[in-house]
Amino acid sequence: MSVVEATARSLALLVARKVARNRQIAEVLFDRCQTSSDLVRSGLNHLAYLLRLPKIPFLTSVMLETTNHCNLRCRFCPSARMSRPRGFMDPGLAERVLRDCGRLQYVYLYDWGEPLLHPELPSIIRIASRLGHRTFMVTNGTLLTPSLSDALIRAGLSTICFSIDGLDETYTYLRGFDYGVLEQKVLEFLRARKRLNPNLRVEINYVVSPDTERQVERFTSIWGARVDHITFQPMLTYSRVRRFRHCRELWKGSLVVLWDGAVVACCVDYDGILKVGDATKESITSILNSRPMVRLRSDHARKRFCSLCTYCSEFETEFVDGRFDGRMQAD
Ligand SMILES: C[S@@+](CC[C@H](N)C(=O)[O-])C[C@H]1O[C@@H](n2cnc3c(N)ncnc32)[C@H](O)[C@@H]1O
Ligand code: SF4
DSSP states (O other): OOHHHHHHHHHHHHHHHHHHTOHHHHHHHHHHOOSHHHHHHHHHHHHHHHTTOSOOSOOOEEEEOOBOOOSOOOTTOGGGGOOSOOOBOOHHHHHHHHHTOOSOSEEEOOSSSOGGGOTTHHHHHHHHHHTTOOEEEEEOOTTOOHHHHHHHHHHTOOEEEEEOOSSHHHHHHHHSSOHHHHHHHHHHHHHHHHHHOTTSEEEEEEEEOTTTGGGHHHHHHHHTTTSSEEEEEEOBOSSSSOOOSOOGGGGSSEEEEOTTSEEESOTTOTTOOSEEEETTTSOHHHHHTOHHHHHHHHHHHTTOOOHHHHTOOBOOOSSSOOTTTTTTSOO
16 A cells, blocks of 8 residues: 555544544444445435435445354354244345345345355355455354365455454353364464465454453454454443434445345344345345335434334443444433
């Protein structure tokens, strides 16, 4: 990156921080925007949020729940409480959704569940790549093998993000999987990346909770130099504080397609309560401003929240900003 580009990027990031009023959101938003047109689209959606408009101009990303099956039962994750049926997304459905999307910042290949369990995951990545989409997968990484890593990289995956919350016994206690084994799998993936596609981004998502907040600094000093980015994400709590503000998430331009085609407004909705459309029958772009979606934004704008939104909250910690900054504070 030239000095001019680096300076322009730093200036733009400064503006993004001011606009988003949150370092965490600004950095993620900025990182996900690849071009100036991406930034303009996100900026216009953000303007609609500030003005509390019920419709937004752009679909910016789609989350495909490749599966809601999982091989772990992490202590902080609501996945085990899920009451909806479990299954795997049909690659044909993924293709129909992605054909309809236009320009996206990213296609996310997970929601609640472990995407590496999907037997046709490389095919789904290949479909997305052929359609010109950048792909982003969050994974617990525990099922990685050298051949699966090769298949994911060769299929054209753009970013892989490993979920690692804490070091050593902390991680092992929370995830029920040995930290040392996971560390070796990630280091092996990094070697495969270097060999097959050095442009593939490798990130880490670290859930900050009472169990992990004290390890944030030591974790950064160990993993910071190994990967391209670490996101410290406060744990969702679903119950602590009442909401006072409309939620930014509904204006971000992102929709979640569950494995069976049901579309929900937000990844926090792990049980699919707030259905806003059906991707097996409707186009994803029409769902962005569908009647249920518009009603949901209008309700938020008038501070009328359903129980999921009312009690959607995050662990408050001095170590990181909340992902949904300001959502619990009064105006
Ligand atoms: C639900 S998981 C699905 C992908 C995969 N199974 C994994 O663990 O990476 C997606 C992300 O949500 C995070 N997560 C799980 N429970 C959470 C919670 N209560 N609060 C915040 N993030 C959570 C995980 O750590 C992971 O980074
Ligand atoms: S965090 Fe991921 S791996 Fe852990 S139980 Fe939830 S979905 Fe499964």
